[in-house]
Amino acid sequence: xxxxxxxxxxxxxxxxxxxxxxxxxxxxxxxxxxxxxxxxxxxxxxxxxxxxxxxxxxxxxxxxxxxxxxxxxxxxxxxxxxxxxxxxxxxxxxxxxxxxxxxxxxxxxxxxxxxxxxxxxxxxxxxxxxxxxxxxxxxxxxxxxxxxxxxxxxxxxxxxxxxxxxxxxxxxxxxxxxxxxxxxxxxxxxxxxxxxxxxxxxxxxxxxxxxxxxxxxxxxxxxxxxxxxxxxxxxxxxxxxxxxxxxxxxxxx
Amino acid sequence: xxxxxxxxxxxxxxxxxxxxxxxxxxxxxxxxxxxxxxxxxxxxxxxxxxxxxxxxxxxxxxxxxxxxxxxxxxxxxxxxxxxxxxxxxxxxxxxxxxxxxxxxxxxxxxxxxxxxxxxxxxxxxxxxxxxxxxxxxxxxxxxxxxxxxxxxxxxxxxxxxxxxxxxxxxxxxxxxxxxxxxxxxxxxxxxxxxxxxxxxxxxxxxxxxxxxxxxxxxxxxxxxxxxxxxxxxxxxxxxxxxxxxxxxxxxxxxxxxxxxxxxxxxxxxxxxxxxxxxxxxxxxxxxxxxxxxxxxxxxxxxxxxxxxxxxxxxxxxxxxxxxxxxxxxxxxxxxxxxxxxxxxxxxxxxxxxxxxxxxxxxxxxxxxxxxxxxxxxxxxxxxxxxxxx
Ligand SMILES: Nc1ncnc2c1ncn2[C@@H]1O[C@H](COP(=O)(O)OP(=O)(O)OP(=O)(O)O)[C@@H](O)[C@H]1O
Ligand SMILES: [Mg+2]
Numbered sequence: 327x328x329x330x331x332x333x334x335x336x337x338x339x340x341x342x343x344x345x346x347x348x349x350x351x352x353x354x355x356x357x358x359x360x361x362x363x364x365x366x367x368x369x370x371x372x373x374x375x376x377x378x379x380x381x382x383x384x385x386x387x388x389x390x391x392x393x394x395x396x397x398x399x400x401x402x403x404x405x406x407x408x409x410x411x412x413x414x415x416x417x418x419x420x421x422x423x424x425x426x427x428x429x430x431x432x433x434x435x436x437x438x439x440x441x442x443x444x445x446x447x448x449x450x451x452x453x454x455x456x457x458x459x460x461x462x463x464x465x466x467x468x469x470x471x472x473x474x475x476x477x478x479x480x481x482x483x484x485x486x487x488x489x490x491x492x493x494x495x496x497x498x499x500x501x502x503x504x505x506x507x508x509x510x511x512x513x514x515x516x517x518x519x520x521x522x523x524x525x526x527x528x529x530x531x532x533x534x535x536x537x538x539x540x541x542x543x544x545x546x547x548x549x550x551x552x553x554x555x556x557x558x559x560x561x562x563x564x565x566x567x568x569x570x571x572x573x574x575x576x577x578x579x
Numbered sequence: 580x581x582x583x584x585x586x587x588x589x590x591x592x593x594x595x596x597x598x599x600x601x602x603x604x605x606x607x608x609x610x611x612x613x614x615x616x617x618x619x620x621x622x623x624x625x626x627x628x629x630x631x632x633x634x635x636x637x638x639x640x641x642x643x644x645x646x647x648x649x650x651x652x653x654x655x656x657x658x659x660x661x662x663x664x665x666x667x668x669x670x671x672x673x674x675x676x677x678x679x680x681x682x683x684x685x686x687x688x689x690x691x692x693x694x695x696x697x698x699x700x701x702x703x704x705x706x707x708x709x710x711x712x713x714x715x716x717x718x719x720x721x722x723x724x725x726x727x728x729x730x731x732x733x734x735x736x737x738x739x740x741x742x743x744x745x746x747x748x749x750x751x752x753x754x755x756x757x758x759x760x761x762x763x764x765x766x767x768x769x770x771x772x773x774x775x776x777x778x779x780x781x782x783x784x785x786x787x788x789x790x791x792x793x794x795x796x797x798x799x800x801x802x803x804x805x806x807x808x809x810x811x812x813x814x815x816x817x818x819x820x821x822x823x824x825x826x827x828x829x830x831x832x833x834x835x836x837x838x839x840x841x842x843x844x845x846x847x848x849x850x851x852x853x854x855x856x857x858x859x860x861x862x863x864x865x866x867x868x869x870x871x872x873x874x875x876x877x878x879x880x881x882x883x884x885x886x887x888x889x890x891x892x893x894x895x896x897x898x899x900x901x902x903x904x905x906x907x908x909x910x911x912x913x914x915x916x917x918x919x920x921x922x923x924x925x926x927x928x929x930x931x932x933x934x935x936x937x938x939x940x941x942x943x944x945x946x947x948x949x950x951x952x953x954x955x956x957x958x959x960x961x962x963x964x965x966x967x968x
Contacts, residue, residue: 376862378858407863415856436846440841451845
């Protein structure tokens with residue numbers, strides 16, 4: 327069963343063709359990678375999937391619902407969540423608050439309940455906190471729950487972004503270069519974490535430059551170059567594909 | 580390669596030769612000298628160049644000493660505040676009860692003049708708490724906040740003098756007016772960010788003041804509206820200053836109670852998230868437009884309350900009380916105390932109401948003193964007196 331279907335989406339920024347009729351489908355429960363040289367349009371693709379930028383043309387379907395023109399917060403509610411290439415945390419909030427606020431779309435107490443603090447509110451608040459701790463544990467940063475997010479180490483900040491994503495209870499998770507800037511040990515741990523997410527039944531799309539990671543965990547790979555999808559297939563196919571080798575190493579090779 | 584990426588992200592810009600040249604004292608001095616060339620002639624420009632060059636060099640030289648000093652002062656400030664906070668926590672509940680008793684007993688030993696200031700402080704506390712929701716929590720710079728205060732005050736003034744409504748019937752109506760106005764302003768303003776939002780809200784504040792000033796048939800223009808009634812509490816008229824003081828105290832406590840609870844709720848967290856990062860907020864499912872709207876409206880709600888209390892206290896309103904400077908003053912209260920901190924904003928309001936009164940002796944210089952005080956504060960404690968961080 328296909329969870330996500332991208333049909334010929336195109337995105338132009340003025341004269342720049344960031345995406346050109348890109349199409350692919352993602353199976354539920356799988357890990358897919360998107361690779362391509364710098365400026366290939368990978369992040370732009372994520373921005374289109376999450377409603378942050380509007381597509382110029384094309385349609386996106388999530389579980390047979392068209393999400394092309396939806397606002398970001400509605401897309402999250404349907405079950406797509408993402409991390410950012412250049413980490414975007416709520417810096418002055420504590421780590422646990424970051425994860426608590428990320429449960430926003432799955433909770434509902436309003437202004438009156440907040441002031442009156444009735445039982446429903448108290449119960450919800452308690453659940454939010456418990457779940458937040460659980461997600462922090464899953465991401466391996468439960469020890470830093472009360473630390474201000476800005477004071478976390480680089481690796482932990484990346485983990486907190488993932489904890490925040492889990493907190494929105496998504497079915498599809500988009501990770502934009504989760505291992506960028508990490509040492510081999512951290513990279514290995516991050517791969518383990520991503521595998522764990524798959525184990526929880528989540529579907530994952532990964533943008534990644536580290537070929538060891540890509541080849542190691544993805545079932546399917548899409549290669550973008552200058553906004554165009556130049557190849558798609560299993561890691562084996564991609565490794566041998568002459569177009570991909572050319573895009574990465576230049577024509578001369 | 581990955582290590583390089585991290586460094587690229589953290590690396591500073593501006594180490595290029597061009598950047599170094601344009602920021603050299605020589606270039607800065609030359610630039611200004613050239614600007615004055617048409618006015619001062621070649622000799623004047625040369626003198627200016629030399630003077631500027633030496634000044635810039637001296638400043639650069641001093642900067643080496645000032646920066647560590649500034650850092651040390653900031654650290655000292657943080658230490659002092661942290662110590663104070665620790666002590667406050669130790670005595671916590673006890674000190675709060677003590678403060679409450681002190682406030683309750685105030686009318687028995689304080690002069691009328693002082694009670695008057697206390698009442699004014701109370702009104703400003705409510706007002707500043709309202710603005711703090713917009714600026715401190717949601718991070719939206721609102722320079723026309725006084726408009727909502729004005730609407731609250733004028734609504735009560737008009738409902739009372741024209742329709743003869745009492746305080747308790749008029750209060751919900753005038754608060755509703757200013758809240759609705761908060762929504763109305765927020766709609767066009769929310770497409771804007773930062774500086775642009777500040778300008779639009781500033782314009783809005785002025786529009787409201789000008790309308791009040793010029794709609795003679797309704798508001799009596801600059802003459803203002805007099806003869807407004809004080810509130811009644813069942814049968815007791817709250818005409819006596821000390822009664823009104825208790826009345827305001829009640830409202831202040833109510834405000835703090837409500838605002839505190841909203842701060843530490845799902846809604847308060849959503850506001851802070853929007854302040855911290857709007858794109859990330861929408862990507863975790865917060866409807867940022869809606870929540871910015873709520874923050875404007877909720878802030879305006881408290882301005883409406885404060886405005887009604889103000890009109891009832893003064894028994895007179897005129898556009899003069901709702902100028903742009905008033906917006907700035909309220910903003911100063913929020914920033915001085917610490918954006919987003921409830922005790923900080925209370926502190927800031929009280930200080931900014933009390934200080935000008937206490938400095939009355941030096942009349943002419945008090946605004947100067949206040950201004951320099953704020954500038955120094957921003958240098959040495961940019962997060963405000965009781966701000967987080
Ligand atoms: N908001 C924008 N406005 C204009 N151009 C943009 C915008 N966002 C991206 N682009 C352009 O679109 C192209 C694709 O950028 P994108 O960030 O998607 O690349 P990427 O594949 O994520 O690269 P990287 O590996 O460096 O992260 C680039 O040429 C970029 O300059
Ligand atoms: Mg990118």
